[in-house]
Amino acid sequence: MNVSIIKKMTLALFVCVILSGCTEQYVFQNQDFEDAMIVEATLTNELKHHEINISRTRLLNDTIKIAESGANVTVVDSDSNEFHFDEKDGKYISSNEFKIEPNKNYQLKITTKSGKSYISSPETLTTPNTIDLEAKVAEKDGIQGVQINVKSFDPANTSKYYRYEYDETYKVQTVYNTTERVELVPYQNTFKMIIVPAEPNTHICYSTKHSTGIIQTNTKDLTEDRVNFPVRFIDKSNYIIAYRYSILVSQYTQNQSAYDYYNTSKKMIDSGELLSPNQPGYIIGNIKSTSDSSEKVVGFFEVASVSKKRIFFNFNDIFPSDDPTLFFRKCEPEEIQFSVIPMDNYKVLTTHVYIGGGPGMSPTSYWMVEKECGDCTSFSSNVIPSFWEN
Known part of the structure; x- marks a missing residue:
């Protein structure tokens, strides 16, 4: 505010x-x-x-x-x-x-x-009210997705004016599950590449975002003080619902x-x-x-007065016939030849993660993907929220 x-x-x-x-x-x-x-x-x-x-x-x-x-x-x-x-x-x-x-x-x-x-x-x-949430398939501006509606009813017809906020939390899972990483270490007045264990728990994360702007509705022109309000629409191709999604809605x-x-x-x-x-x-x-x-x-x-409600759903709960992987980010592996990269360009180690190669294949050739494809902690948190339900 x-x-x-x-x-x-x-x-x-x-x-x-x-x-x-x-x-x-x-x-x-x-x-x-x-x-x-x-x-x-x-x-x-x-x-x-x-x-x-x-x-x-x-x-x-x-x-x-x-x-x-x-x-x-x-x-x-x-x-x-x-x-x-x-x-x-x-x-x-x-x-x-x-x-x-x-x-x-x-x-x-x-x-x-x-x-x-x-x-x-x-x-x-x-007036205090209780609320319920509903998630269902809907279409908005020609785009199919999931519509989350908030429902409430004041039988005394005394509330009429409502404002909403929400926190949405979603599971993030990287395309690659990396268990090792490439490290540059000093060696005989120069540097060499070694393979070491990667940081643990970088494959699954959880992100939370708070709603923005002013979200309101009213029932002043209705015969009943009954709310059925579309508080959030999510495009089916939006990655945030690809695995598991939760939303906590607050009705003021x-x-x-x-x-x-x-x-x-x-x-x-x-x-x-x-x-x-x-x-x-x-x-x-x-x-x-x-x-x-x-x-x-x-x-x-x-x-x-405020009432809150949280729901969870998986992608296939809403779209049982669809494959959510169709909406995943495309992660193309890159073959990095460190022997031909100038030393000051080894910054690739800060933007990419290792998925294979090196010793046993070629001492200077490594397969890597962008960090977002193999390390979700680069943009999210691997701490499981206390309220999370699998």
């Missing part, structure tokens, strides 16, 4: 972008840059150490996050309980585990190192103000971050300065 303001816009342009949804591209300039505080805060009904991110706006082309350090950050509920947050690694983490309780109001309070104070509007926990039930804030942000600029710190405009959130009513604060203090 990182957010920022990079410049002032004229009222006419602001109205055009926000209200009429105009689609013509506008090239924004970094003129009239306005420094503002950015607040990322979503507190839920999970018992955990909650996290709040506070930073500053940056210029359009800047990529380095500017953290707001040294702030005093607390959350106060309507029973006068205070939850303190400690600064750690550029974030603010609650000192103790806690969870948002129903039928209470919560407010975020921030005092910066310079003495400026900010407060959010009181926020109340939204939002109030209308939070939903509108995120939805407007998405319309303004669709970026890889939840709420872009480089967005070309300002959206009024629920956090304000207590000393300067004209000061702009970017972000939204959200209190939301």
Whole structure:
């Protein structure tokens, strides 16, 4: 939910972008840059150490996050309980585990190192819901793949607004299972090639990626508060489902103000971050300065119930008649003749792995493949996730 303001816009342009949804591209300039505080805060009904991110706006082309350090950050509920947050690694983490309780109001309070104070509007926990996930064959834009839908139902018809995040984890298996490697060692004022055991466990790995952007839906125009939302589509040829795949989906039930804030942000600029710190405009959130009513604060203090669900599936669970190896990366072995390569070009040892040859075939000829084809630790992790199910 990182957010920022990079410049002032004229009222006419602001109205055009926000209200009429105009689609013509506008090239924004970094003129009239306005420094503002950015607040990322979503507190839920999970018992955990909650996290709040506070930073500053940056210029359009800047990529380095500017953290707001040294702030005093607390959350106060309507029973006068205070939850303190400690600064750690550029974030603010609650000192103790806690969870948002129903039928209470919560407010975020921030005092910066310079003495400026900010407060959010009181926020109340939204309706808790349970969710289910479904993975099925589907077609999108003429491409066949697997569609993952999230389903939920609120019989009281009180939820209506939803935001989603997901973590997907998939098994990686290299085409070649390498057990040996080539090593260059000193020998009689020069170097020679030797074959030594390879690092263990480089054939199977696991990669995890977090969703990007703002993913939302609502049921406000439906007769029932029933969700059947396509949260993720994966092309059948995408390598991430070639072996075993898992997705953990989080559904945040939002109030209308939070939903509108995120939805407007998405319309303004669709970026890889939840709420872009480089967005070309300002959206009024629920956090304000207590000393300067004209000061702009970017972000939204959200209190939301969250429901999570994880599923696993193999490629053949979804496509039982297809061969996933058809979608594998083609790994062509290369015969490397080290005797004809200048010594300063032996960098091939950092980009390729050994699969055969050398002693017994030719002392200077080795069969090798690119690292990604024989060593998954070059781009993934060989540590099995604690939640993994085979």
